[in-house]
Every structure is written in structure tokens, then in C-alpha cells.
Amino acid sequence: MTLESGQVGEKPLLATLRGERRDVPPVWLMRQAGRYLPEYRELRAQKGGFLDLATDSETACEITLQPIRRFGMDGAILFSDILMVPWAMGQDLWFETGEGPRLAPKLVDHALHGLQAAPERLEPVYETVRRVAAQLPPQTTLLGFAGSPWTVATYMVAGQGSRDQSETRRLAYRDPQAFGAIIAAIEAVTIEYLSKQIEAGAEAVQLFDSWSGSLAPSEFERWVIAPTARIVAAIGRLHPDTPVIGFPKGAGAKLAAYARETGIAAVGVDETIDPVWANAALPAGLPVQGNIDPLALITGGDAMTSAAARILAAFADRPHIFNLGHGILPDTPIAHVEQLLALVRKR
Secondary structure, eight states, rough: OEEEETTTSSSSHHHHTTOOOSOOBBBBTOSSSSSTOOOOOHHHHHOOOOHHHHHHHHHHHHHHHHHHHHOSSSSEEEEEOOTTHHHHHHHHHHHHHTTTTEEESSSSSSSSSGOOOOGGGHHHHHHHHHHHHHHTTOEEEEEEEOOHHHHHHHHHHHSSOOOOOOHHHHHHHOOOHHHHHHHHHHHHHHHHHHHHHHHTOOSSSEEEEGGGGGSHHHHHIIIIHHHHHHHHHHHHHHHHOOEEEEEETTTTGGGHHHHHHSOOOEEEEESSOHHHHHHHHOOOOOEEEEEOOOHHHHHHHHHHHHHHHHHHHHTTTEEEEEEEEEOTTTTHHHHHHHHHHHHHTOO
């Protein structure tokens, strides 16, 4: 289905997720609410650390809305973190300055059943969703999200991010039954978490699988595709009108199988994927999201313009949401974001 530019209809991003092709694709940017914005930096200086921001619903709502006010993005992505789920499962969560998140106890040497669940830790997230839903412009789609089980498990097992997720991969090979129990527990919490975001007002949700690229093909099938398919099926039963976007960063050639087998409504494509290949390899008509390199956006000029033009041309005949191939970086010039939006929107 195609809607001509300017035609009145459903929210552009939500309509695209449901299979409509738009002459001017909707656009939002992963991590669009964050450190490259001076208004965010000012608020963070006033309010404190990341977890303080994410659990203060009024502040998290304001941060979610900042890029909507500044740029008029077609999607507002909830300001939160994928590690809220392990925090609710009973791990301690904190953020080391300059080093990233930490979780304890590490499941590589601590039993899953020893964690004391604390689902009340997620209540501020649902309140943030309610607040954002009440304040968004009518044309803007509210996006909730969660981490996919594999990526969340890598942090829960190792207690932090790592270059190759070696500890978690070793555990999955050595004791697939124990690791499968971790994945199943994450799945259950994630389904409830996404469902409650939707009940609070999220119109679509995204599953971030930031570390999917570290897995061998058979492990990718077992720990990325299968859990994602189960979550998508569960959300489909609970909320049949809510699209689920899957973003398996680093999937490479495994992206096509992921798109076919998970049941996702749309697939996010990272910056390492050739958009021409993706358009040919992915199921016909499946909405695609992506995939300009965040470094091309920082560079600007001809590098950004040519990259954007290639992506727009590659996905011209299918439903397409213009986005980055990964999250926007803190040193991204605001002027370059404005120029990119003008290119996409043909102004």
C-alpha cells in the first residue's frame, strides 16, 4: 500500500510499521534523546546519574520529548535502558562513570534462583510512558522497547558489557540447560514489561539485540531467533495491533533468517549492512528501519548526503523508516541532524 506525500492518514511511522510505503519515509534516530542535546546535558547536570533520570518519570518524560520538540521526529523512543529488566529481576544495577553499566551478582558464578525479583522497579517506566503519551503531538508514534534476551543475558552473566561476550558464550556452550533457564526468565519478564508499556500508551515496541553479532549461526538460531519469536508471538496474542520492531545488530547474512522466522513487523538494519543487499534479501513488503552510519552523520557534508541517498534509493519500493544503523553519538552536531532530516523529508 502506498500513501502519497502529504496525504492525510494514520501516524506516518505507525502506518509504515503496518506495511504502508510513504514517498517521504518517517524518521527517528536511535538514542535521539541523549547526550548530543544541550538541553539533555543541562538536565542531567541538575538531576544526577542515568538511573536517577530513568526512574524519575517527570524527568524521563521531558528527556523523551526533547528531540520531538527540537526536530519533530516521527517517533518518540522511551528514555530508559535495556538493563531495567535485570534490575527488576533482582540484580543490582549501577553506572560507572566513563565505563558503563554494572550488574551484580554475576550469573556466571551465582544461581539465577538466588535473585530476589523486584518488579516494582519498573513502575516509573510505565508512568513515564503514560506521561509521554499524554503530551505527544498527534502525528508522533510512541515507541517502547526492551533488550532482547541474548543481549540482556550477556550483561547478567558477565556483570557488564564486553568485547566478544566470551563468558556468556562459554556458559551457553558449556551448560545450555542453565543458560536456557536464564533466557526463559528474561523472556517472561520482557513480555510482561513490553505488555505494560503498551497498556500505558506505547504504540509500537522495539527489541534491541545489540550483541547478536557475536554468535555462530546455530547459536544465533537458538539464542536470538527463537527467543525473539516467542516474545513476538506473546505480544501478538496480548496486543495484536501493536507492531514489534526487531533490531539484531551485527546479524549480517543471518538477518534474512531473523526476518523470516521471528514474526517481527519490521526489521532494523545496522550500518554494516548494504541496503541494496537487504532490500533484495529480506521478505518482500517487510518494513525496514535504518541504516545510516552514525559516523557519517557526524561527518556531514557529502559523506552524509551520499549515504542517505543510497539508503533512500535502496528502500524506495518498500515500507521504510529512516534511522541510524546504531545509536546517535554524543559528539554529533545538531546542525547535521537538521540537515539529515531536511534530506529525508526532501525540504
